[in-house]
Amino acid sequence: MTADIVAWLAQDGITNGAIYALLALALLLVFAVTRVIFVPQGEFIAYAALSLALMESGRVPGTVYILLGGGALAAAMEIARAVREHALSRLPRILALYVLLPVVIAAIVWWAVPRKLDQWLQILLVLAMVVPLGPIMYRIAYQPLASASVLVLFIVSMAVHYVLMGLSLVFFGGEGLRSRPFSDAHFKVGMLDVSAQSLWVVFASMVLIGALWLLFERSIYGKALRATAVNRIGARLVGIPANLMGQLSFLLASFIGAVSGILISPITTIYYDTGFIIGLKGFIGAILGGMASYPLAAAGALAVGLLESFSSFWASAYKESIVFTLIIPVLAWLSLRSRHVEEEDE
Amino acid sequence: MSASLEVRELSVAYGKVEALHRASLRVSDGSIVTVIGPNGAGKTTLLGALMGLLRYSGRADYAGVDLGDVPVEARVARGLCLVPERRELFGELTVEDNLRLGAFQRYRRADPTIGADIAGVYERFPRLRERRGQLAGTLSGGERQMLALGRALMAKPRLLLLDEPSLGLAPRFVREILHIIADLRKTGVSILLVEQNARAALQIADYGYVIEAGEIVLEGEARQLAENPRVIESYLGGGSGA
Ligand SMILES: Nc1ncnc2c1ncn2[C@@H]1O[C@H](COP(=O)(O)OP(=O)(O)OP(=O)(O)O)[C@@H](O)[C@H]1O
Ligand SMILES: [Mg+2]
Numbered sequence: 001m002t003a004d005i006v007a008w009l010a011q012d013g014i015t016n017g018a019i020y021a022l023l024a025l026a027l028l029l030v031f032a033v034t035r036v037i038f039v040p041q042g043e044f045i046a047y048a049a050l051s052l053a054l055m056e057s058g059r060v061p062g063t064v065y066i067l068l069g070g071g072a073l074a075a076a077m078e079i080a081r082a083v084r085e086h087a088l089s090r091l092p093r094i095l096a097l098y099v100l101l102p103v104v105i106a107a108i109v110w111w112a113v114p115r116k117l118d119q120w121l122q123i124l125l126v127l128a129m130v131v132p133l134g135p136i137m138y139r140i141a142y143q144p145l146a147s148a149s150v151l152v153l154f155i156v157s158m159a160v161h162y163v164l165m166g167l168s169l170v171f172f173g174g175e176g177l178r179s180r181p182f183s184d185a186h187f188k189v190g191m192l193d194v195s196a197q198s199l200w201v202v203f204a205s206m207v208l209i210g211a212l213w214l215l216f217e218r219s220i221y222g223k224a225l226r227a228t229a230v231n232r233i234g235a236r237l238v239g240i241p242a243n244l245m246g247q248l249s250f251l252l253a254s255f256i257g258a259v260s261g262i263l264i265s266p267i268t269t270i271y272y273d274t275g276f277i278i279g280l281k282g283f284i285g286a287i288l289g290g291m292a293s294y295p296l297a298a299a300g301a302l303a304v305g306l307l308e309s310f311s312s313f314w315a316s317a318y319k320e321s322i323v324f325t326l327i328i329p330v331l332a333w334l335s336l337r338s339r340h341v342e343e344e345d346e
Numbered sequence: 347m348s349a350s351l352e353v354r355e356l357s358v359a360y361g362k363v364e365a366l367h368r369a370s371l372r373v374s375d376g377s378i379v380t381v382i383g384p385n386g387a388g389k390t391t392l393l394g395a396l397m398g399l400l401r402y403s404g405r406a407d408y409a410g411v412d413l414g415d416v417p418v419e420a421r422v423a424r425g426l427c428l429v430p431e432r433r434e435l436f437g438e439l440t441v442e443d444n445l446r447l448g449a450f451q452r453y454r455r456a457d458p459t460i461g462a463d464i465a466g467v468y469e470r471f472p473r474l475r476e477r478r479g480q481l482a483g484t485l486s487g488g489e490r491q492m493l494a495l496g497r498a499l500m501a502k503p504r505l506l507l508l509d510e511p512s513l514g515l516a517p518r519f520v521r522e523i524l525h526i527i528a529d530l531r532k533t534g535v536s537i538l539l540v541e542q543n544a545r546a547a548l549q550i551a552d553y554g555y556v557i558e559a560g561e562i563v564l565e566g567e568a569r570q571l572a573e574n575p576r577v578i579e580s581y582l583g584g585g586s587g588a
Contacts, residue, residue, distance in 0.1 A: 220446060220453045227436045227447050234434035237397070239422030239451040239501060 007192045009309045015198040015267065016281075017305020018205035019260045023282025024301040025212060025294055026253040031286075032229035033249040035150050036142055039157040042279030043164040044257025046272055048130045049265035050168070053177035055122045060113050062171020063129045064106040070136040071102035077140065098136070105129055119180065127258050134254025135247040142250075143243055161276065168272035176274075181266035201263045208259060209298070212252070225249060277320070281308070287327050290334060350375045350505050350536040351396070356404035358388075358395045365391040367560045368404065373505065373538050378531055380539040380547040380568065382581055383557035389540040390431050392557070393507045396538075397421060397428040408505065423451050425504030429511060433494040437483030441474055444482050444493055448500030460500070467496040470526060487514045491523060505536045512543045524550050544581035548572040556581075 023041060030038040051061035075098035082090045105128045112125055141160050145152060185196040215222035228235040228245045236242065261275065268274070285301025304323055311322040351373040358366040366388040373379045381389055395402040398418040406413045408426060416424075436444050445467055446453075449460045468475035471492040477485065482493060491511060498506060511527065512520040520543060527537060528550040541547035548554055554571045556564035564576065571577050 220450065223439065223443050223447055224450055226439060227443075230436045230438045231434050233399070233430070234436055235447075236399070236418045237422070237428055237430065237434060238448050238497065239419040240447070241417075241419045 013306035013309030017302035020282045020301035021298040024285035024297040026256040027286045034246045037154045039161040042275030045261035046275030048258035048261030049270040050172045051126045053179040067102045071098040074098045074136045074139040130258040134250035138250040176269040176271045179265040352407040354405045358402045377552045378537045380551035380554045382544040387557045388560040427498045427503035428507040429494045429498045431509040435482040442478040448497035508539045
């Protein structure tokens with residue numbers, strides 16, 4: 001193995017690792033705030049990547065229907081609750097958020113697709129379609145079960161994952177798609193040939209991680225998220241609404257998932273079910289970090305990316321198995337260490 | 347005087363075991379009312395139900411409105427605030443962040459006076475100012491107590507529910523913290539104070555209830571309760587307390 005192959009594999013590993021790191025952070029955030037193991041994270045990746053590729057080829061992505069349908073279902077649930085609680089004053093807000101907003105987004109997409117807008121505008125539209133799916137998903141599937149056990153929430157996650165993957169197949173079909181790279185440029189760094197798209201991925205990931213850090217350190221909503229993660233009862237007692245925090249964490253997770261999908265779709269061909277595997281690798285990163293520390297999770301995710309890239313060189317047929325085998329020793333170690341820690345009982 | 351809190355026949359059960367049985371009490375506007383009783387009597391249970399953490403049967407009216415199944419955050423918005431027995435601080439956040447989060451709902455309303463109120467809490471508890479950048483999880487027991495009270499005050503409560511604020515404090519601090527509580531009344535806050543330190547509680551309260559095995563067995567003006575032979579024997583005897 002020559003030095004330039006090592007460098008090339010490292011570049012590949014870091015690019016993927018940066019995406020996994022983003023996903024690991026989102027998973028950790030959602031788990032800490034809501035105790036949900038966020039299996040459907042991968043669907044946001046696929047939805048965003050496939051929507052972008054379809055829009056580029058001049059087709060209206062089925063995401064708009066999912067958004068409209070999900071919004072309508074969430075609105076129906078909210079309205080039912082408002083009626084039950086005699087709080088009809090909430091109706092305008094419910095309709096604006098869950099019906100009007102999706103309709104407006106869908107209308108803009110329909111208008112925009114035949115006009116083949118600039119790539120940046122298309123990316124914004126993809127985000128507008130995919131990101132609201134996070135809070136909508138929380139409202140429909142998780143909020144009614146907010147006090148259920150981790151296991152029940154996990155089972156719900158699996159169900160949501162299968163439903164969304166099925167919808168993905170229905171609306172996007174089985175074909176693999178790739179979107180245009182943000183830039184075709186390549187740079188020569190010494191003997192290494194660096195693609196601009198890889199730089200974009202790493203750069204965007206770092207910006208996003210920095211933005212998350214700012215959110216948690218500087219804004220009251222970020223602190224409220226941390227407070228909910230640290231002490232659920234304390235958070236309720238100071239009047240932090242658990243539902244709002246759940247929706248907020250899902251919003252961040254869907255945003256991160258969508259951005260990851262957009263970043264990765266020019267590099268990797270995405271099928272309706274590819275997101276799941278990518279999300280799983282982020283999950284392994286989070287597990288390598290012990291499911292508790294953000295920096296460790298990011299480091300773990302980077303390690304997953306590198307391991308995957310190098311094992312694809314030596315044993316490409318086993319590359320997935322090698323990555324997934326990684327969690328066995330970590331889980332064994334975690335379970336040994338946490339033998340005396342009981343599950344939080346509420 | 348109008349009642350800030352009016353509780354009628356409140357019962358709470360954990361599974362099949364009833365921990366609170368038909369408790370009735372009232373807290374008038376601007377007064378300090380104490381509930382005293384032995385371990386396991388149901389004091390914490392009472393406060394948990396009033397705050398909306400536990401389901402109950404019976405009725406609790408606050409400011410003339412039935413609390414029914416109003417969720418916790420809406421009770422906070424109406425000025426009801428609990429300092430729980432276990433404090434429930436945000437251990438991995440700084441002292442100042444804990445205080446800020448106490449005012450979370452006021453941030454959402456873009457209340458401009460939050461900064462001044464944090465300064466006010468530091469004025470009341472200078473120790474917290476020294477520790478403002480320290481993680482709440484590293485505070486001493488007494489400092490935690492101060493922070494829990496300070497965090498509750500940041501919500502601008504109208505009725506403060508206090509669960510054993512003197513728990514685990516040295517006698518000097520017991521006096522200090524009860525002095526601060528008595529002082530709060532001047533700012534128009536009503537207080538429902540749960541205490542095992544009956545002597546200290548009856549000193550600052552206007553009215554008191556004695557709760558045993560989930561039932562209210564005695565009530566009266568605090569001064570009269572302090573002279574009641576039964577209370578003296580069970581709760582004031584041996585000269586313990588502050
Ligand atoms: N989560 C729970 N599940 C079952 N039983 C409980 C629970 N919490 C409290 N109890 C029981 O309810 C009764 C009242 O408890 P509570 O905590 O209200 O007492 P307390 O008066 O606050 O006591 P202390 O002075 O020790 O704090 C006790 O017998 C207790 O064992
Ligand atoms: Mg108690």
